[in-house]
Amino acid sequence: MSDKEKEVKNKGSGTDISAPGDAKPPNEQDTKLNNILKNRLKKYIKKLDDTGTSITKQESETIEVETFKELYQPKLDNDESYKSIPKFYYKLPRNDDVLAQKLREETRAQFLQKKSKELLDNAELKHLWTLLEKTNGNYSSSNNDELIIDYFQFKKIREEAGPKYRPYFTAEVFGRLQAAEGSVGRIRAVSLFNYVMRRVWLQQTRIGLSLYDVTGQGYLTEQDLESYIAELVPSLAALDGLDSSFTSFYVCTAARKFLFFLDPLRIGRVRISDVLSCSFLDDLLELREEDLPMELQEQNWFSAASALRVYGQYLNLDRDHNGMLSINELAGYGSGTLTQAFLQRVFQQCLTYDGEMDYKTYLDLVLALENRKQPAALAYLFRVLDINSVGYLDAFTLNYFFKAIQKQMIAHGAEPVNFDDVKDEIFDMIRPKDPTKITLQDLVRSGHGHTAVSILLELHGFWAYENREALAAADHNT
Numbered sequence: 001m002s003d004k005e006k007e008v009k010n011k012g013s014g015t016d017i018s019a020p021g022d023a024k025p026p027n028e029q030d031t032k033l034n035n036i037l038k039n040r041l042k043k044y045i046k047k048l049d050d051t052g053t054s055i056t057k058q059e060s061e062t063i064e065v066e067t068f069k070e071l072y073q074p075k076l077d078n079d080e081s082y083k084s085i086p087k088f089y090y091k092l093p094r095n096d097d098v099l100a101q102k103l104r105e106e107t108r109a110q111f112l113q114k115k116s117k118e119l120l121d122n123a124e125l126k127h128l129w130t131l132l133e134k135t136n137g138n139y140s141s142s143n144n145d146e147l148i149i150d151y152f153q154f155k156k157i158r159e160e161a162g163p164k165y166r167p168y169f170t171a172e173v174f175g176r177l178q179a180a181e182g183s184v185g186r187i188r189a190v191s192l193f194n195y196v197m198r199r200v201w202l203q204q205t206r207i208g209l210s211l212y213d214v215t216g217q218g219y220l221t222e223q224d225l226e227s228y229i230a231e232l233v234p235s236l237a238a239l240d241g242l243d244s245s246f247t248s249f250y251v252c253t254a255a256r257k258f259l260f261f262l263d264p265l266r267i268g269r270v271r272i273s274d275v276l277s278c279s280f281l282d283d284l285l286e287l288r289e290e291d292l293p294m295e296l297q298e299q300n301w302f303s304a305a306s307a308l309r310v311y312g313q314y315l316n317l318d319r320d321h322n323g324m325l326s327i328n329e330l331a332g333y334g335s336g337t338l339t340q341a342f343l344q345r346v347f348q349q350c351l352t353y354d355g356e357m358d359y360k361t362y363l364d365l366v367l368a369l370e371n372r373k374q375p376a377a378l379a380y381l382f383r384v385l386d387i388n389s390v391g392y393l394d395a396f397t398l399n400y401f402f403k404a405i406q407k408q409m410i411a412h413g414a415e416p417v418n419f420d421d422v423k424d425e426i427f428d429m430i431r432p433k434d435p436t437k438i439t440l441q442d443l444v445r446s447g448h449g450h451t452a453v454s455i456l457l458e459l460h461g462f463w464a465y466e467n468r469e470a471l472a473a474a475d476h477n478t
């Protein structure tokens with residue numbers, strides 16, 4: 001990360017930038033022209049050295065413009081496509097092209113710095129609130145005496161505030177706030193102020209995330225996310241007691257949730273726009289509060305309590321202490337009733353090392369099992385259940401997994417349930433478009449996909465479904 005990137009790092013967010021690269025190898029004419037320009041530059045520098053003279057900034061800019069025109073104008077004149085279709089694709093510079101890489105870094109740093117300066121700072125936000133309070137708006141008795149402004153007052157504030165505030169005071173913004181509140185021709189001043197603050201925060205965060213986007217393409221890789229979270233950890237008050245030896249595992253645990261839910265194609269990167277639009281970043285930044293209740297921390301995946309719980313479970317399962325989990329060790333997860341058929345498919349489908357699972361792969365499994373109602377989790381479990389990789393589950397597939405449930409029932413001394421009854425219940429529950437096949441879309445659309453997969457992958461899930469009425473009555477009585 002360059003010095004200028006670090007300079008704007010704490011100010012906020014930006015957009016994607018790409019620096020131009022060579023579209024094709026230079027031809028003989030380009031090479032000849034480049035050599036002529038280089039020789040001219042060398043002679044000019046030598047002349048300055050010999051005479052000991054210096055040039056003004058204006059003279060330097062003039063030379064720059066003339067050199068640019070000589071270098072690029074012949075290309076623009078000779079290529080007809082430039083006259084009709086502007087160039088819109090720029091290749092990323094090669095890793096060994098140090099000069100192009102440095103130019104790209106410098107361009108990104110300056111662009112982000114420019115965007116950061118366009119944002120409202122705390123003093124300007126306070127000024128905006130002062131203007132809102134000074135306006136001659138009405139106070140609504142039905143809304144706890146909140147200040148209400150109409151469109152004419154909205155425009156007046158925009159003019160008084162100045163040009164830097166104008167992007168936040170458009171007719172579209174007024175219309176959206178008015179529609180959200182269900183009023184006609186009026187909005188609450190506090191709603192407008194909250195909108196401005198939220199938008200500024202999103203822009204700041206976008207700039208902050210863009211500093212870690214090495215390629216400038218609007219994506220963050222797993223390594224980029226881990227770097228961002230690692231540098232964010234010291235500012236999170238709720239993580240003050242985190243042991244330094246555990247920090248790397250915490251960063252891995254936190255970054256994995258972003259990738260699991262925001263990278264459905266498993267290409268190893270997430271879009272910055274997706275990171276901003278989901279609630280995960282809010283959950284992570286919630287840890288800035290010093291007195292966050294323990295109940296909220298336990299429900300927050302990014303809290304120290306949650307990370308220690310997940311990592312502690314992993315260490316407890318690792319009975320041979322080799323840092324990896326075998327299929328027999330993983331069988332002890334949760335209630336210990338995950339079927340062998342399901343576990344074998346997990347190890348077939350997921351990345352393993354000499355037949356054992358590492359911590360990152362384990363995190364994916366935990367996220368899938370703990371969030372079964374989410375589409376991303378259902379997609380993960382569906383891939384495991386789809387033993388023939390055909391994109392659907394049929395009666396044969398359901399029977400394959402339910403046989404393992406029946407074996408567990410016998411092992412626990414219970415009478416096994418008839419498969420046909422369970423199959424009919426699952427199909428009735430999901431109501432697939434094809435009455436003989438259940439697709440992932442069917443599971444998600446039905447709203448009962450989590451129940452269906454739970455019946456097939458663990459005895460505990462099947463038992464909970466079979467006794468749902470008794471459990472519901474018990475909860476009602478308590």
